[in-house]
Amino acid sequence: MIKAKPKTRISKPRRKKKRVGPALEKLAQEMGVSVSTVWRWENEGIPGSGPLKDWREQHLKAALKKLGESARAA
Numbered sequence: 028m029i030k031a032k033p034k035t036r037i038s039k040p041r042r043k044k045k046r047v048g049p050a051l052e053k054l055a056q057e058m059g060v061s062v063s064t065v066w067r068w069e070n071e072g073i074p075g076s077g078p079l080k081d082w083r084e085q086h087l088k089a090a091l092k093k094l095g096e097s098a099r100a101a
Contacts, residue, residue: 049094057090 046069048054055062073083 048091049098053094054090057094058086 051062051065055065058065068083068087073080073087075083
């Protein structure tokens with residue numbers, strides 16, 4: 028009896044999702060933090076808990092909205 032070779036599945040390379048929104052530099056400047064901090068917040072979520080986390084989330088949303096409106100106006 029001939030044994031069949033195990034089928035191996037070839038995985039396709041994963042495509043990165045394109046980032047949508049204002050440039051990280053503009054967003055970081057608007058919020059007063061470094062670019063790496065904004066990148067980390069977008070990819071891993073905003074750290075902390077309680078009122079400080081809520082404040083950061085509100086500030087991030089407000090900055091995104093402000094930069095989005097200024098980009099549409101230009």
